[in-house]
Amino acid sequence: MKAWRFVGKGSPPRFMELPVPEPGPGQVRIRIGGAGVCHSDLHLLESGREGGASMFTLGHENAGWVDALGAGVTDFKEGDAVAVYGKWGCGQCAACLRSCENYCTSVLPNRPALFGGAGVDGGMAEYMVVPSSRHLVLLKHLKPSMAAPLTDAALTPYHAIKRARHVLSPGVSVAVIGVGGLGHMAVQILKAITACKIIALDVDDEKLNLALKAGAHTVLNCRGMASVELIEGASCGLVLDCVGSHESMKTALALTGVDGHLMVLGLAGGVLPFSKSAVPWGATLSFPYWGSRAELQEVICLAESGLIQPHVTFHPLSAGGAVISDLQEGRVLGRAVLVP
Ligand SMILES: [Zn+2]
Ligand SMILES: [Zn+2]
Structure with a gap:
């Protein structure tokens, strides 16, 4: 089969021929129907993945069809359409037992969290093997190629929004900074599950149209910080920074209201001063990571409901x-999905 491989820090990915992987006991082989291309793939190509294989197949936003079942797997059958939950935890710690494998606590500093597309083989290929059937969510009528971006681009903002749901009363302002893969889904999710006033910021007018x-x-269009002042009464209950740069975090803080939540989802590596005089009273700053298995089911349900x-x-x-080059240069609108 063909696959896009990480071949070393700082090197472009390589399209290579590999044997079709065999599922071991408890594992499931998926025939890939779609693999989303994400900004974290760019970070990964740049910085590598400590503790992982020296080469591995990229792709952590995957969906497809069950192709082969490892010994002992009885809860799915060949041909089932499924979305793949991307963050593979130990399955046994308190976080994993709550389905929050995104916060698996059994990962030791010398044993970094690896998952398909980050240190072990992911889904930018014709097939991938998932280590357990608990990482699969059955699709009813959604096509795998449409479901793939839901597993990260939608799940990550959904998780963040759910963490702040106690402040998301009707009429409360919510800002979304960066209308890329995550940002455009954040806007849709807010629209679907809240009656908040949604403000979207980007430096690209085409993305603002989206x-x-x-x-x-x-x-x-927030090119130039002063524009933040143009948003009348933008004292937001929640600010989702889908960029995470110095500039975007500064903008995010300016938009955060008293008792508001500033959540940084983007991985651009920005730093923000956090002190009593720098942030509004009661404000919280957090870096939520991905989402839980249960939340992926909820996201799939939102999409299946249209x-x-x-x-x-x-x-x-x-x-x-x-x-990947297009994404690097900001030329992707929404999400780009690779279809084998
Ligand atoms: Zn991602
Ligand atoms: Zn765990």
Whole structure:
């Protein structure tokens, strides 16, 4: 089979021929129907994955069809359409037992969390092996190629929004900074499950148009910090920073209201001063990570109900290298998905 491989820190990914992987006991082989290309793939290519294999197949946003069952797997059958939950925990710690494998606590400092597409083989390939059937969510009528971006681009903002749901009363302002893969889904999710006033910010007008279509009430091109002052009464109960740079975090803080939540989802490595005089009273700052298995089921349910729908462009698997370059240069609207 063909696969896009991480071959070393700082090197471009390589399209290689590999044997089709065999599922071991308890494992499931998936025939990939779609693999989303995410900004974290760019970070991974740049910085590598400590503790993982020196080479591995990229792709952590995956969906497809059950292709082969390892010994002992009885809860799925060949041909089932499934979304793959991407963050593989130990399955036994308190976090994993609550289905929050994104916060698996059994990971020791010398044993970094590895999962498909980050240190072990992921889904930018024709097939992948998932270590346990508990990481699969059955799809009813959603196509795997549409479901793939839900496993990260939608799950990550959904998890963040759920953490703040106690402040998301009707009429409360929520800002989404960066209308990329995560940001455009954040707007849709807010529209679907809250009656909040949604403000979307980006530096690209085409992305702001996408935010309007996704349900944003106000959009603002925030190239230049002063524009933040243009948002009347933007004292937000929740600010989702889907970029995470110095600049975006500064903008995010300016938008955060008293008792508000600032959540940074983007991985651009920004730093923010956090002190009594620098942030509004009662404000919290957090870096939520991905989402739980139960939340992925909820996200799939929202999509199956037609309440959210990723803006997706499909590309053949062989175009992976070009898609990664497009993403690097900010030319992807919504999510790009590789279809083998
Ligand atoms: Zn991702
Ligand atoms: Zn665990």
